[in-house]
Amino acid sequence: MARSSIVGAWQKISKIGTCFSSLGIDLLGLFVRKVGLGNKTRFWLDVWLGQFALKDLFPKLYSLELFKDCLVCDRVMVNDLGEIKTIWAWSRGSLSAETHLDIEDLQEMVILYSFHSGKNDSWSWRGGALGIFSVQDLRRVMASKIYEEIYTTPCIWEGWIPIKVNCFVWRLLLNRIPVAVNLLARGLVSISWSCTFCSLSDESSDHVFLDCVRAKQVWRAVSLWCGWDLTALGSIEQLLEEASHSSSHLRKRILKAIIYSSIWSIWKQRNAKTFSGRAFNTEFVLEEIKTNLYGWIKHRSPHKEIIWQDWIVSPLDCILA
Numbered sequence: 001m002a003r004s005s006i007v008g009a010w011q012k013i014s015k016i017g018t019c020f021s022s023l024g025i026d027l028l029g030l031f032v033r034k035v036g037l038g039n040k041t042r043f044w045l046d047v048w049l050g051q052f053a054l055k056d057l058f059p060k061l062y063s064l065e066l067f068k069d070c071l072v073c074d075r076v077m078v079n080d081l082g083e084i085k086t087i088w089a090w091s092r093g094s095l096s097a098e099t100h101l102d103i104e105d106l107q108e109m110v111i112l113y114s115f116h117s118g119k120n121d122s123w124s125w126r127g128g129a130l131g132i133f134s135v136q137d138l139r140r141v142m143a144s145k146i147y148e149e150i151y152t153t154p155c156i157w158e159g160w161i162p163i164k165v166n167c168f169v170w171r172l173l174l175n176r177i178p179v180a181v182n183l184l185a186r187g188l189v190s191i192s193w194s195c196t197f198c199s200l201s202d203e204s205s206d207h208v209f210l211d212c213v214r215a216k217q218v219w220r221a222v223s224l225w226c227g228w229d230l231t232a233l234g235s236i237e238q239l240l241e242e243a244s245h246s247s248s249h250l251r252k253r254i255l256k257a258i259i260y261s262s263i264w265s266i267w268k269q270r271n272a273k274t275f276s277g278r279a280f281n282t283e284f285v286l287e288e289i290k291t292n293l294y295g296w297i298k299h300r301s302p303h304k305e306i307i308w309q310d311w312i313v314s315p316l317d318c319i320l321a
């Protein structure tokens with residue numbers, strides 16, 4: 001029997017989706033999959049862990065998958081403590097080093113996902129504040145700029161950056177990363193907690209990535225390194241927007257990559273502090289941002305000739321010169 005995650009009302013919505021596409025509206029794109037038990041969502045084929053289906057994000061892994069239409073619950077186990085384990089079924093015994101890296105990336109993405117434990121998989125509507133579909137909201141989406149906003153903001157995919165980091169930034173822009181305030185709002189925890197770095201504010205995305213004194217230290221250090229002021233802007237969207245106004249396409253890509261790498265390192269630090277109690281050190285974070293990005297650009301962009309000694313002095317000059 002073919003497994004499908006779109007049932008009942010959603011099947012009808014998916015059918016009328018074609019009518020909407022003629023109006024320039026991707027109706028299905030206005031829904032986000034929320035995975036709980038994982039028994040109604042196909043691991044590789046449905047869009048649940050990012051902006052695209054995993055078969056498209058990891059085509060090599062998908063070609064090695066033994067059961068192409070397996071469900072999330074076939075590949076991911078979440079125990080009572082919320083610990084997440086992946087279970088793979090590859091068609092080949094020995095895998096290349098590159099494949100292992102892809103598996104690590106994918107594993108990390110799965111671990112970052114906030115599963116709605118104990119609940120059935122469901123859809124969440126992005127066209128309204130409550131996450132519940134209504135015809136009224138749909139009318140509003142069609143009549144107003146909401147659709148445009150949803151689709152112009154996260155045009156974020158950056159080929160130089162690992163998939164897991166692209167997905168993380170995408171989730172951050174949708175305010176769907178597992179910080180305390182979000183988990184509380186979604187009923188996944190019963191009490192909130194304050195910022196793991198400073199304890200002075202609730203742990204929200206804006207606080208962790210922008211307003212916290214630790215985040216500010218990181219952005220200041222990164223600004224000094226790249227010679228571009230990243231400290232004065234009020235949101236991640238604004239940062240990316242600023243980068244997109246750069247004088248050249250290449251400069252834009254470098255700045256965007258620097259922002260992504262910084263966001264990723266702040267998040268890794270937040271996790272290291274929260275789960276292992278590791279002390280925060282701006283120098284260490286900056287070093288990690290430089291090292292990660294150097295590796296990504298060296299392996300994922302055409303600029304393989306970059307030299308570490310030049311890179312650490314000025315990333316823009318190193319590539320643009």
Ligand SMILES: [Zn+2]
Nearest residue numbers: 195197198212
């Ligand atoms: Zn803080």
